[in-house]
Amino acid sequence: MKEQILQVLRDLRIYALSKNVEATFFYHEEESCLMRFANSAISLNTNEHLIRLEITAYDKSKHASYEMITDLNKLAEMKQGVDIAAEMVKHVQPLNYQPTVPVYPETFIDESVFDAALAGIASDERLEYFNQAVAGLETDEIKLSGIFSSGVNTTAQINTRSEHLQYFKSTDAQISIVLSHITLKWEVIAEQSAQKKTDLNPFAVRRDLTFLLERYRHDAPQQLPLGRYDIVFGSAAIGDLLTMMNYIGFSGGSMKRGFSFIAGDQVGRKVFSNKFNLTDDPTRPETFPFQRDQMGISRKPFPIFLNGIFNSFTWLQDDADEFGASPTGHTVMHKSLVLGGGDKEAATLEELVNLPRENDLLYIPFLHYMNIVNPSKGLITASSRFGALLLKKDGSVAVPYNVRITQSLLDIFGDRLAWLSRPLVVNNTSMSYGARNPTAIVLPAFLQVNDLEISHSNSTY
Amino acid sequence: MRKKLQKQIDRLMVAGASSVDARWYPVEETSQLLMWNGNLKNASSSRESGVGVRVLYKGAWGFSASSNTDNLQALFDKALDNARVAAKRVTFPVRLAGKVPIRASFTSPNRIDPFAVPLAEKIAFMKELDGQLNRTGVTQRICELIFMRKQIVYLDSEESEIEKNIIEVFPTIQVMGVDAQGESHSRKFSPSLTGATRGWETLDPHLFSENAARIVREMNEVLVADVCPKDERSVILLPGIMYLQTHETIGHALELDRILGYELAYAGGSFVKLSDFGELRYGSSKLTARANATLPNSPGSFGFDDDGVPAQDNVLIDKGLLVGAITGRQMVEEANDRIGKKIFSGSSGANRATAFYRVPIERMTNINIDPGSDGSLAEIVKNTEKGIILDGDKSWSIGSNREQFHFATDIGWLVKDGKVTRVVKNSTYKGETVKFYNSLSAVGNKSTWEVRSVDNCGKGQPNQIMQLGHGVPVCRFDNVTIGE
Numbered sequence: 001m002k003e004q005i006l007q008v009l010r011d012l013r014i015y016a017l018s019k020n021v022e023a024t025f026f027y028h029e030e031e032s033c034l035m036r037f038a039n040s041a042i043s044l045n046t047n048e049h050l051i052r053l054e055i056t057a058y059d060k061s062k063h064a065s066y067e068m069i070t071d072l073n074k075l076a077e078m079k080q081g082v083d084i085a086a087e088m089v090k091h092v093q094p095l096n097y098q099p100t101v102p103v104y105p106e107t108f109i110d111e112s113v114f115d116a117a118l119a120g121i122a123s124d125e126r127l128e129y130f131n132q133a134v135a136g137l138e139t140d141e142i143k144l145s146g147i148f149s150s151g152v153n154t155t156a157q158i159n160t161r162s163e164h165l166q167y168f169k170s171t172d173a174q175i176s177i178v179l180s181h182i183t184l185k186w187e188v189i190a191e192q193s194a195q196k197k198t199d200l201n202p203f204a205v206r207r208d209l210t211f212l213l214e215r216y217r218h219d220a221p222q223q224l225p226l227g228r229y230d231i232v233f234g235s236a237a238i239g240d241l242l243t244m245m246n247y248i249g250f251s252g253g254s255m256k257r258g259f260s261f262i263a264g265d266q267v268g269r270k271v272f273s274n275k276f277n278l279t280d281d282p283t284r285p286e287t288f289p290f291q292r293d294q295m296g297i298s299r300k301p302f303p304i305f306l307n308g309i310f311n312s313f314t315w316l317q318d319d320a321d322e323f324g325a326s327p328t329g330h331t332v333m334h335k336s337l338v339l340g341g342g343d344k345e346a347a348t349l350e351e352l353v354n355l356p357r358e359n360d361l362l363y364i365p366f367l368h369y370m371n372i373v374n375p376s377k378g379l380i381t382a383s384s385r386f387g388a389l390l391l392k393k394d395g396s397v398a399v400p401y402n403v404r405i406t407q408s409l410l411d412i413f414g415d416r417l418a419w420l421s422r423p424l425v426v427n428n429t430s431m432s433y434g435a436r437n438p439t440a441i442v443l444p445a446f447l448q449v450n451d452l453e454i455s456h457s458n459s460t461y
Numbered sequence: 462m463r464k465k466l467q468k469q470i471d472r473l474m475v476a477g478a479s480s481v482d483a484r485w486y487p488v489e490e491t492s493q494l495l496m497w498n499g500n501l502k503n504a505s506s507s508r509e510s511g512v513g514v515r516v517l518y519k520g521a522w523g524f525s526a527s528s529n530t531d532n533l534q535a536l537f538d539k540a541l542d543n544a545r546v547a548a549k550r551v552t553f554p555v556r557l558a559g560k561v562p563i564r565a566s567f568t569s570p571n572r573i574d575p576f577a578v579p580l581a582e583k584i585a586f587m588k589e590l591d592g593q594l595n596r597t598g599v600t601q602r603i604c605e606l607i608f609m610r611k612q613i614v615y616l617d618s619e620e621s622e623i624e625k626n627i628i629e630v631f632p633t634i635q636v637m638g639v640d641a642q643g644e645s646h647s648r649k650f651s652p653s654l655t656g657a658t659r660g661w662e663t664l665d666p667h668l669f670s671e672n673a674a675r676i677v678r679e680m681n682e683v684l685v686a687d688v689c690p691k692d693e694r695s696v697i698l699l700p701g702i703m704y705l706q707t708h709e710t711i712g713h714a715l716e717l718d719r720i721l722g723y724e725l726a727y728a729g730g731s732f733v734k735l736s737d738f739g740e741l742r743y744g745s746s747k748l749t750a751r752a753n754a755t756l757p758n759s760p761g762s763f764g765f766d767d768d769g770v771p772a773q774d775n776v777l778i779d780k781g782l783l784v785g786a787i788t789g790r791q792m793v794e795e796a797n798d799r800i801g802k803k804i805f806s807g808s809s810g811a812n813r814a815t816a817f818y819r820v821p822i823e824r825m826t827n828i829n830i831d832p833g834s835d836g837s838l839a840e841i842v843k844n845t846e847k848g849i850i851l852d853g854d855k856s857w858s859i860g861s862n863r864e865q866f867h868f869a870t871d872i873g874w875l876v877k878d879g880k881v882t883r884v885v886k887n888s889t890y891k892g893e894t895v896k897f898y899n900s901l902s903a904v905g906n907k908s909t910w911e912v913r914s915v916d917n918c919g920k921g922q923p924n925q926i927m928q929l930g931h932g933v934p935v936c937r938f939d940n941v942t943i944g945e
Contacts, residue, residue: 069509
């Protein structure tokens with residue numbers, strides 16, 4: 001299959017050259033399976049096999065793109081796509097900057113994060129994983145929801161400037177398991193990310209669910225008073241906050257367009273707590289990385305924040321072209337973010353709960369429906385969800401109704417950042433919009449931020 | 462192709478399936494143009510075609526899709542295999558509400574096919590607008606045009622055969638500027654849907670010119686405005702934010718699959734319970750909401766849903782009382798069974814898929830608020846003692862059961878003793894859904910009612926983006942917290 005893909009791309013390149021069309025070709029193939037659960041049943045079991053081809057034609061400072069869902073055996077259709085893109089570019093207007101057309105110095109093939117066993121996982125195995133993860137936990141009132149999403153993702157690129165290709169193939173799985181009470185409406189969740197089949201561990205998921213269920217089944221929920229709390233965020237919440245920061249923080253294009261809370265002159269300055277170390281690290285297989293970006297730039301570990309000091313914006317090639325910046329190898333479908341750990345020995349929820357504490361701690365594992373209130377201030381808002389706990393200083397644990405926080409990322413990761421877990425975990429941040437694009441962030445299991453305000457507190461679920 | 466699909470449907474029925482349907486997309490096209498500060502950053506088109514197959518077997522769904530239609534037998538068999546595995550974990554065997562088989566077609570009303578308009582003409586339209594937005598105070602100018610065309614052929618094992626040809630146009634202009642404190646602010650305009658059609662002809666240059674000048678003026682007013690106060694007062698929501706309030710806290714809350722727990726693993730549930738229908742005072746007596754898929758000019762109108770059920774106009778909230786939900790065939794049967802009585806009489810025709818490779822789920826159509834009897838915007842303002850007028854969908858965040866919310870808007874105008882006093886920036890409001898709608902104290906008349914389109918409503922796993930609409934008037938709510 002790989003050779004067929006590469007040959008089709010070579011054929012398209014030759015065709016474009018024969019038509020005097022300057023072009024880049026981006027091939028994306030996904031074999032996606034998703035088993036979805038609701039009300040303790042399988043509500044959907046689906047397969048999609050889709051091949052997308054994006055052709056971008058260039059004419060000096062003009063470019064235009066044509067994308068199709070196609071098949072490898074439809075070369076003639078793909079060639080028509082070249083003709084369409086070439087026709088489109090005639091009619092678009094020039095940019096006021098010169099877009100860079102990539103030149104690949106060598107052919108680069110990377111299948112290091114492909115696992116044949118995970119690629120071949122069957123529907124029955126996905127079902128068995130769920131059955132093991134929730135064995136004995138469901139009742140007439142506590143129902144199972146969730147997904148087991150897995151797939152194979154293949155991307156490949158070629159262009160008319162060089163004969164070399166880039167080819168990446170990966171496997172991924174994203175599991176979310178929710179147990180919810182059908183009348184009381186509370187929910188608890190456990191998640192897992194896998195790059196290879198041996199990463200799958202339903203018993204670890206079951207351990208987390210069991211621990212949360214013990215609290216939620218037996219403790220009466222309470223409405224928290226509004227005010228300021230020391231908050232421990234779980235890995236999913238941290239992942240969401242970092243994903244948002246990727247958008248309104250260290251993206252060079254966002255900064256130039258006034259959509260960032262970090263200004264251009266803050267490079268080299270302290271922005272966050274000295275405990276905060278964030279790197280884009282494509283050597284981490286858990287992040288489904290790209291070792292080359294789409295421009296052919298070799299990607300190495302790229303520090304973004306070191307001890308809270310802002311090291312560099314990340315630049316898409318197009319933004320770098322427009323704003324006269326140097327590209328940083330970030331023209332990729334996703335980055336490979338790694339948030340460095342701290343010194344707190346807490347890897348599991350049970351270990352967190354058992355840590356000695358001087359104050360009450362509000363544990364928020366998951367932030368629901370986060371949105372940007374004010375990008376210039378890094379101000380976001382979101383609600384807690386899925387198994388929040390109030391860890392009281394006397395060692396007891398209570399169950400709170402959900403709360404809303406409206407806070408700046410500058411405060412969350414600034415001097416109020418008290419500690420981070422030493423053990424790192426993988427948070428799968430994949431969205432299933434559009435083309436498959438498995439993403440994950442490596443990050444501490446927990447981090448604590450002191451003195452954050454909750455602005456709304458539910459009186460029910 | 463239709464005969465081949467029908468042959469496969471018949472074959473799976475013989476193999477034991479209880480329902481089979483296929484959606485064949487001979488063509489789906491999207492064209493997107495994005496001009497940013499005069500640069501045509503994106504000029505792209507896409508085209509796709511394929512078949513999606515849904516099979517019901519022993520009370521469980523299986524789905525399979527492919528762009529390769531050369532081997533339909535394998536595609537249909539895969540869907541059946543998926544259903545067979547799903548049938549190993551069934552708690553409520555899927556039943557489908559009854560319907561009348563339909564052999565019909567639907568074509569969205571358009572005078573000018575946007576795909577027939579030359580690219581150069583579209584770009585000239587944007588270039589003209591970009592020039593009009595290039596004014597003092599504006600640091601970012603954005604013009605975006607999105608065009609969609611779908612041809613969908615639906616066939617099922619109940620002898621339905623429906624063809625839909627749908628065209629949509631989504632235009633937006635936006636400006637951004639930076640205030641003295643270094644904070645960005647924006648103002649945008651998307652036209653309300655006023656005519657009887659939805660093609661290229663809806664892009665009225667005069668309308669865009671008027672509104673380009675308006676959003677530049679209003680954004681410059683925001684740049685020098687004071688920060689929105691933090692207090693409690695009446696909020697008067699213009700259609701530019703009322704549509705989103707309706708979308709998030711009525712539309713999503715009343716999707717029956719969400720109410721039944723089918724979205725819990727992802728975007729969450731609904732505070733609404735089955736026992737609430739006919740009982741819950743969702744809002745004040747001034748609130749009447751409906752799901753109306755028969756408006757001619759809106760993307761929430763599509764003729765027939767992807768269960769093959771005709772578009773309908775159903776009341777959801779009648780003078781404040783919750784009476785209806787957004788439903789497809791499956792959820793109606795399950796809901797009635799769970800509560801032990803017939804609260805839903807049939808599908809409301811709202812099951813839709815975003816593409817051939819996604820399965821249909823309950824989606825909003827046009828979720829509308831009926832105009833009221835409290836006059837024009839000016840009359841509502843005149844009768845407001847302490848309030849704020851809000852417009853523009855800057856930010857939205859909803860509790861996991863749609864029970865509470867926080868919205869930020871692009872602009873606010875303070876109101877005191879029946880008069881608009883001044884513009885404020887960073888305006889926000891929050892509330893609890895039922896309490897909020899029960900504080901609805903004024904609903905504008907027909908002069909304030911606008912249909913807004915939504916081109917990017919996300920739901921489901923795998924995720925689906927859907928197009929729909931909201932017809933909403935100006936609404937006033939009392940005792941609302943603002944400024945947080």
